[in-house]
Amino acid sequence: MSRVVDESTAAPGQRPDGILSPLLTVDSVLFTYHERLLKILLVKRSVEPEAGKWGLPGGIVDVAVDSDLQATALRKLVDKTGIAPTYLDQLETIGDRLRDPRGWSVTVCYTALIAHQACAYHVDTVSDVRWIALNKMRHLRLAFDHRELIKKAQERMRQRALYSILPGYALPELFTLGELQHLHELLIGKALQKRSFRRRIEQAGLLVDSGQKRQEQGRPAALYRLRNKSLSYRFVRNLEG
Amino acid sequence: MSRVVDESTAAPGQRPDGILSPLLTVDSVLFTYHERLLKILLVKRSVEPEAGKWGLPGGIVDVAVDSDLQATALRKLVDKTGIAPTYLDQLETIGDRLRDPRGWSVTVCYTALIAHQACAYHVDTVSDVRWIALNKMRHLRLAFDHRELIKKAQERMRQRALYSILPGYALPELFTLGELQHLHELLIGKALQKRSFRRRIEQAGLLVDSGQKRQEQGRPAALYRLRNKSLSYRFVRNLEG
DNA sequence: TCCTTTAGTGACTAATAGACACTTATATAT
DNA sequence: ATATATAAGTGTCTATTAGTCACTAAAGGA
Numbered sequence: 001m002s003r004v005v006d007e008s009t010a011a012p013g014q015r016p017d018g019i020l021s022p023l024l025t026v027d028s029v030l031f032t033y034h035e036r037l038l039k040i041l042l043v044k045r046s047v048e049p050e051a052g053k054w055g056l057p058g059g060i061v062d063v064a065v066d067s068d069l070q071a072t073a074l075r076k077l078v079d080k081t082g083i084a085p086t087y088l089d090q091l092e093t094i095g096d097r098l099r100d101p102r103g104w105s106v107t108v109c110y111t112a113l114i115a116h117q118a119c120a121y122h123v124d125t126v127s128d129v130r131w132i133a134l135n136k137m138r139h140l141r142l143a144f145d146h147r148e149l150i151k152k153a154q155e156r157m158r159q160r161a162l163y164s165i166l167p168g169y170a171l172p173e174l175f176t177l178g179e180l181q182h183l184h185e186l187l188i189g190k191a192l193q194k195r196s197f198r199r200r201i202e203q204a205g206l207l208v209d210s211g212q213k214r215q216e217q218g219r220p221a222a223l224y225r226l227r228n229k230s231l232s233y234r235f236v237r238n239l240e241g
Numbered sequence: 242m243s244r245v246v247d248e249s250t251a252a253p254g255q256r257p258d259g260i261l262s263p264l265l266t267v268d269s270v271l272f273t274y275h276e277r278l279l280k281i282l283l284v285k286r287s288v289e290p291e292a293g294k295w296g297l298p299g300g301i302v303d304v305a306v307d308s309d310l311q312a313t314a315l316r317k318l319v320d321k322t323g324i325a326p327t328y329l330d331q332l333e334t335i336g337d338r339l340r341d342p343r344g345w346s347v348t349v350c351y352t353a354l355i356a357h358q359a360c361a362y363h364v365d366t367v368s369d370v371r372w373i374a375l376n377k378m379r380h381l382r383l384a385f386d387h388r389e390l391i392k393k394a395q396e397r398m399r400q401r402a403l404y405s406i407l408p409g410y411a412l413p414e415l416f417t418l419g420e421l422q423h424l425h426e427l428l429i430g431k432a433l434q435k436r437s438f439r440r441r442i443e444q445a446g447l448l449v450d451s452g453q454k455r456q457e458q459g460r461p462a463a464l465y466r467l468r469n470k471s472l473s474y475r476f477v478r479n480l481e482g
Numbered sequence: 483t484c485c486t487t488t489a490g491t492g493a494c495t496a497a498t499a500g501a502c503a504c505t506t507a508t509a510t511a512t
Numbered sequence: 513a514t515a516t517a518t519a520a521g522t523g524t525c526t527a528t529t530a531g532t533c534a535c536t537a538a539a540g541g542a
Binding site for chain 2 (some may be wrong): 498499500501502506507508509510
């Protein structure tokens with residue numbers, strides 16, 4: 001059985017089986033912690049639509065290359081940073097008629113974390129890629145609905161900071177509890193009690209002291225390392241409201 | 242310009258702009274609570290692929306009809322139940338080369354909740370749609386990766402039951418705390434302390450007593466109704482492990 | 483030596499969940 | 513009428529964990 005399909009009016013894309021198939025892209029909000037700031041990776045778009053604006057690292061799913069959606073996300077991130085992120089997690093999928101001027105389109109959005117040092121060199125050598133501090137994004141021109149995606153990723157990370165130490169993946173392999181706490185404070189938007197924070201980390205047995213020390217000012221701090229299992233802990237009182 | 246396309250061999254679809262665009266579908270795991278059981282809505286597939294197996298209510302995104310992804314989910318659910326679910330939330334998007342024999346395909350999966358009575362008549366009158374109790378699904382033949390999707394939806398609902406009273410949307414508009422607690426126990430897989438459960442509900446001010454009573458056996462129970470805001474509460478100790 | 487800075491701890495208080503026995507209100511059986 | 517069964521709902525003590533904050537510890541620099 002076959003039937004006639006008119007290509008000239010078929011937009012967005014029409015599959016040979018007669019099904020109108022929207023454009024499918026994958027985008028990632030890649031966070032890192034650097035110089036006491038929370039930053040995300042943005043790419044300056046050089047092609048239309050939205051040329052000249054900043055956008056999330058991502059692109060069209062290539063069914064000839066990518067085995068699954070996450071592979072697309074990874075491929076695009078490695079392309080921009082030179083390295084795979086240490087954490088990658090699906091955030092949400094947005095798909096409608098209005099978000100892309102070309103018509104009905106879908107983006108599967110991921111949240112990712114990486115240590116700044118791990119990709120600093122690669123990012124510095126590529127002109128269209130930059131780490132942007134989250135508190136300096138207000139006046140930036142962003143492509144499509146990417147500002148909304150970033151906001152959602154931020155909220156997701158905030159929840160993670162409340163109930164887990166997963167944000168630690170935005171730090172180097174070895175880090176101090178002071179660094180981890182500050183990162184959590186940036187995500188949560190509120191100062192935390194040092195005593196409570198340390199207690200949670202220790203009680204859950206989530207981190208391993210590696211014996212070494214590091215300092216910039218004041219007493220040297222113990223260095224910790226993330227363990228792969230049980231990254232989540234319990235509940236934090238009095239953080240909401 | 243037009244052309245003839247052979248439907249039988251066309252997979253996956255090629256867009257007019259030359260981009261290979263995977264098949265995009267939306268599926269929903271619709272939960273309800275009925276006769277002290279947790280049930281989900283399944284549809285017996287009549288067409289290939291996977292004809293004769295049970296699958297989730299869903300289907301292909303129609304860019305000519307649906308304004309966004311959630312609209313597709315709603316359209317398919319209304320088609321099977323005669324009514325829109327009271328709760329609908331995106332779960333996860335799965336996309337790879339292997340999940341559908343036709344080739345690279347993507348499904349945006351939703352979790353949904355509805356009161357059983359609200360759609361009992363419509364579901365009973367349609368022969369290919371059935372409510373299946375979750376504990377009686379083991380020997381059912383399920384299409385594609387739908388068993389995995391159901392498992393993920395179940396885990397998501399379990400988390401919701403731990404930290405919110407959102408599962409209440411699977412109950413009728415007026416319900417007793419006994420019913421809500423039993424539903425939570427089914428989701429969590431563990432008996433809950435009556436005192437603690439009631440305390441959480443009351444403390445958070447999440448429910449409104451409507452003054453009426455209902456009973457089958459024993460003392461009549463007060464009826465409660467969900468409020469739209471602040472459905473989540475805090476932490477439940479001792480439920481893990 | 484003292485001051486500054488940051489790391490890390492001791493110890494009390496406050497808040498909340500767990501446990502479980504108790505009372506209350508209804509239907510039904512004798 | 514009374515007893516019994518059943519489920520709703522409460523009183524209250526205990527256990528656990530978070531909040532608070534003052535304290536000590538360990539470094540560098542003036």
